[in-house]
Amino acid sequence: MSEPHANPDCAFRAGFAAIVGRPNAGKSTLANALVGRKVAITSSRPETTRRVIRAIVSTGAGQIVLVDTPGLHRPRTLLGERLGDMVRDSLEDTDVIVVCLPADEKTGPGDRFLLDLARKARKPLVAAVTKTDKVSRKALAARLVEVSETAEFAEIVPVSAVAGEQVEVLRDVVIGLLPDSPPLYPLDAVTDETEETMIAELVREAALERLRDELPHSLAVTIDEILEEPAREGARDHRPLTRIHATIHVERNSQKGIVIGRRGTRLRDIGTDARAGIGRLLDTKVHLDLHVRVAKDWQRDPKLLARLGF
Numbered sequence: 001m002s003e004p005h006a007n008p009d010c011a012f013r014a015g016f017a018a019i020v021g022r023p024n025a026g027k028s029t030l031a032n033a034l035v036g037r038k039v040a041i042t043s044s045r046p047e048t049t050r051r052v053i054r055a056i057v058s059t060g061a062g063q064i065v066l067v068d069t070p071g072l073h074r075p076r077t078l079l080g081e082r083l084g085d086m087v088r089d090s091l092e093d094t095d096v097i098v099v100c101l102p103a104d105e106k107t108g109p110g111d112r113f114l115l116d117l118a119r120k121a122r123k124p125l126v127a128a129v130t131k132t133d134k135v136s137r138k139a140l141a142a143r144l145v146e147v148s149e150t151a152e153f154a155e156i157v158p159v160s161a162v163a164g165e166q167v168e169v170l171r172d173v174v175i176g177l178l179p180d181s182p183p184l185y186p187l188d189a190v191t192d193e194t195e196e197t198m199i200a201e202l203v204r205e206a207a208l209e210r211l212r213d214e215l216p217h218s219l220a221v222t223i224d225e226i227l228e229e230p231a232r233e234g235a236r237d238h239r240p241l242t243r244i245h246a247t248i249h250v251e252r253n254s255q256k257g258i259v260i261g262r263r264g265t266r267l268r269d270i271g272t273d274a275r276a277g278i279g280r281l282l283d284t285k286v287h288l289d290l291h292v293r294v295a296k297d298w299q300r301d302p303k304l305l306a307r308l309g310f
Contacts, residue, residue: 013062015178018091019128020118021100022110026130026161030100031055031068033161034171038277039191039198058187062175065184067094091121096177098126098170099151103143103158104134107150115151124154124177128170133160196223199278203246203290206273207259210266219259220249220298228284242284249295259292267292 019027032038032055039055055066091097097118101111118125127147132140140158147156155173159166185192200221207219227243248270250256260267267290275288298304 011180012182013175013178014065014181014184015095016065016067016093017096017098017126017174017178018067018094019098019100020091020114021130022108022114025100025102027100028068029161030098030128030130030159030167030170031066033164033167034064034066035190037190038281039193054192056185056189056191057171058183058185058189059171059175061172062178063183063185063187064171064174064178091117091123094121094123095179096124096126096174097121098128098174099153100128100130101147102134103129103132103140106143107146112150119151125151126170126173126177127151127153127156129156129158131160131162132158132165133163195282196226198281199223199226199244200246202277202281203248203270203274203288206270206277207248210270210273211258218251218255218299220295222247222249231285237285239284241287242278242282243287243289244278245289246291248290248292249298250292251295251297251299253294256292256294 019031021027034057035055055068057064057066099111099115099118101107115125129140129143129147135143144156144158147153154177157166157170157173159170161167191198200223204219204221207221211219223244223246225243225245229241229243231238231240248259248267250259258266259270261269271288271290274290275286278288279286295301295304295307
């Protein structure tokens with residue numbers, strides 16, 4: 001794929017587009033598809049996204065700074081309240097709002113609550129009817145009619161991020177709603193996230209998948225140290241080595257044992273999965289050293305939340 005170039009003879013558009021939706025509505029998968037590479041972690045577990053992640057999509061016609069937000073739901077903890085505040089702030093500081101509404105689910109109270117918030121922001125609304133690969137054409141047609149009756153959308157775009165269907169259509173629709181502006185980031189940029197943040201998220205993604213439904217909401221990851229070493233002389237793999245020391249934080253001692261697993265097998269599996277993703281991100285060999293620590297009730301403790309980056 002060639003690098004995007006702004007055409008000086010044509011109007012260029014650039015701005016911010018918030019991607020919002022209920023937990024597990026396909027927001028991060030859609031953001032990754034629009035960028036064309038992984039910038040946000042994905043998981044079948046609800047509440048995977050805990051940060052406002054900026055992903056950058058550039059074409060010759062414009063640049064979208066996608067703001068991938070946490071899924072909005074009724075908060076049960078201080079962490080949940082702060083994530084909700086992130087979403088509300090993102091709606092205010094954006095040019096377009098993309099609302100993800102899964103094709104395989106009917107509009108529910110959570111969707112209507114989110115749509116009410118989006119309308120109050122008074123920004124152009126685009127409905128991205130996600131996961132179209134999961135339903136028949138007849139069911140999709142009925143869902144599109146239902147969505148059209150829920151709000152005044154500038155556009156409604158059915159899309160499958162997994163199958164890559166209609167992703168470019170959605171991209172062009174959003175660009176068309178942005179203001180005239182020069183690029184806000186270099187045209188070859190894909191995210192403004194730091195490598196350290198992305199590494200921590202890849203470790204958390206691996207833990208979420210290995211732990212399934214056992215304790216996904218109780219996990220947080222911090223990076224303690226990153227060391228870079230040149231490749232050894234004569235080694236077959238000439239890439240440098242990155243040594244990473246990271247900590248997985250849980251809320252109780254019993255959870256620590258779950259993460260570590262019998263004779264450390266689960267923690268090793270998490271490390272193996274995370275190391276593969278980190279290696280692709282950094283394009284280096286990776287040595288990953290994981291530890292598990294208890295931060296009692298960290299989701300409800302303001303000081304611990306601040307220490308863990310929330």
